[in-house]
Amino acid sequence: MDYRDLPIRDDLRELTPYGAPQIDVPYPLNTNENPYGPPPELVADLARAVTEAATTLNRYPDRDATDLRKDLADYLGHGLTVGNVWAANGSNEILQQILQVFGGPGRSAIGFEPSYSMHRLIALATATEWISGLREGDYTLDAAKAVAAIERHQPDIVFLTSPNNPTGTAMDLDVIRAVVKAADGVGAMVVVDEAYFEFARPGTPSALTLLPEAVPDGKPGRLIVTRTMSKAFAMAGARVGYLAADPAVIDALLLVRLPYHLSALTQAAARTALKHVTALLGTVDAVKAQRDRIVGELTALGLHVVPSDANFVFFGVPGGDQKALWQRVLDHGVLIRDVGIPGMLRVTAGTESETTAFLDALKESLAVLDGES
Numbered sequence: 463m464d465y466r467d468l469p470i471r472d473d474l475r476e477l478t479p480y481g482a483p484q485i486d487v488p489y490p491l492n493t494n495e496n497p498y499g500p501p502p503e504l505v506a507d508l509a510r511a512v513t514e515a516a517t518t519l520n521r522y523p524d525r526d527a528t529d530l531r532k533d534l535a536d537y538l539g540h541g542l543t544v545g546n547v548w549a550a551n552g553s554n555e556i557l558q559q560i561l562q563v564f565g566g567p568g569r570s571a572i573g574f575e576p577s578y579s580m581h582r583l584i585a586l587a588t589a590t591e592w593i594s595g596l597r598e599g600d601y602t603l604d605a606a607k608a609v610a611a612i613e614r615h616q617p618d619i620v621f622l623t624s625p626n627n628p629t630g631t632a633m634d635l636d637v638i639r640a641v642v643k644a645a646d647g648v649g650a651m652v653v654v655d656e657a658y659f660e661f662a663r664p665g666t667p668s669a670l671t672l673l674p675e676a677v678p679d680g681k682p683g684r685l686i687v688t689r690t691m692s693k694a695f696a697m698a699g700a701r702v703g704y705l706a707a708d709p710a711v712i713d714a715l716l717l718v719r720l721p722y723h724l725s726a727l728t729q730a731a732a733r734t735a736l737k738h739v740t741a742l743l744g745t746v747d748a749v750k751a752q753r754d755r756i757v758g759e760l761t762a763l764g765l766h767v768v769p770s771d772a773n774f775v776f777f778g779v780p781g782g783d784q785k786a787l788w789q790r791v792l793d794h795g796v797l798i799r800d801v802g803i804p805g806m807l808r809v810t811a812g813t814e815s816e817t818t819a820f821l822d823a824l825k826e827s828l829a830v831l832d833g834e835s
C-alpha cells in the first residue's frame with residue numbers, strides 16, 4: 463500500500479516526512495534535548511497543576527492563553543507585554559501559523575542554508591515556494607549577500623536562525639538589522655528563530671532588542687522572534703513554543719489558529735515550568751560546559767569543529783564518510799545526527815557522563831575507521 467495512490471496534493475508528492483530517528487539507545491544525543499529532566503520540585507508542582515486543570519477538563523481552555531502569554535512576556539523582559547507574545551504547541555506550530563498567514567500559494571519564503579530543515583518543510587506543507595539562500599563557508603551570513611538575495615527574490619517571509627541549527631552559529635545584530643531593513647523594502651516578514659538562545663555565549667544579543675526599532679513609519683513591525691520551551695527549558699515533551707512580535711502580528715495569527723489549540727493541560731504545565739525558571743535554566747551552564755568540552759576535545763583530535771552558541775556541536779568527519787562514522791558511534795549506543803550534509807555530523811551536549819560516552823565512542827570509531835582505510 464502506497465499513500466501516493468491516494469489523491470494527495472500534487473505538490474506534496476516529492477516531499478519526505480521529517481524523520482530524526484527515534485531509536486531506543488543509552489545515549490540519545492541527536493535531537494538537542496536538554497539531558498537533564500525537569501527538577502523534582504517542578505515534577506511535583508506539575509502533578510498538582512495538572513490535577514487542578516483536570517477538574518475542569520469538561521470546559522474548553524482559554525483560547526487566547528492569556529495568563530501563559532503574560533508569564534512568557536515577563537520571562538522575556540525587553541518591555542514586552544501579553545499583546546506582544548503568542549504561544550502554541552511547539553515553535554513548529556508557531557512557524558506553521560506564520561506560514562499559513564504570510565505564506566501560502568503564490569507566495570515564497572527564503573532561508574539561508576544549512577539551517578533548520580523544518581522551515582523549508584513547513585513552507586512546502588503550506589504550499590509556500592521555498593528559496594534556498596546560502597551561508598558562507600564558515601556558516602555565518604553575509605549581510606550584503608542576504609540583502610541582495612532578498613531584493614532579487616522578493617520573498618514574503620525571511621527566515622533567520624540564531625544560534626543556527628545544525629551549525630550552532632549565532633548572528634550579529636547588524637546582520638539581522640540589515641535583513642529587517644531589506645525585508646521592509648520588499649514588504650516581507652522576518653522570522654528570527656531563537657530556539658537555542660539561552661545557550662548563547664555571553665554578549666550574544668537577542669533579536670528581541672530590535673523589536674522596538676523594527677517599526678516602519680506608522681505600520682506594524684514585521685519582525686517576529688520565535689522561542690521554545692523544548693531546549694533550555696527541558697520541556698520538549700510538553701510541546702510549548704512562543705513568539706514575540708508587534709501585537710498586529712498576533713491579531714493576524716488569530717485568523718488561522720485552530721480554536722482552543724493549546725490544551726488546558728499544556729497551558730498549566732507551561733505556566734508551572736515558568737515558576738521554576740531559575741532551577742530549569744540552572745542546567746544551562748552545565749550543558750554549555752559540556753558543549754565547550756566537546757569543542758575542545760574534537761579540536762584537540764584535529765577535527766574541523768564549528769564554534770557553537772547552542773547546545774550541540776557540528777563537526778567535520780575525517781575522510782568525509784559521515785554515514786560510516788555515524789553507524790560506528792551508534793554501535794556504541796550513542797545516537798548522534800547526520801543532517802545530510804556530506805562529511806559533517808552534529809552531536810548534542812549531554813550530561814558529563816553522556817558526553818564522555820560520546821567522546822569515547824568517537825575516538826574508538828575514528829581509530830577503527832582509520833585502520834580500515
Ligand SMILES: *Cc1c(COP(=O)(O)O)cnc(C)c1O
Nearest residue numbers: 552553554578627657690692703
Ligand atoms: C528544536 C528546534 C525548534 C523547536 O521546535 P519545537 O516545536 O518548539 O519543539 C525550533 N527551531 C529550531 C531551529 C530548532 O532546532
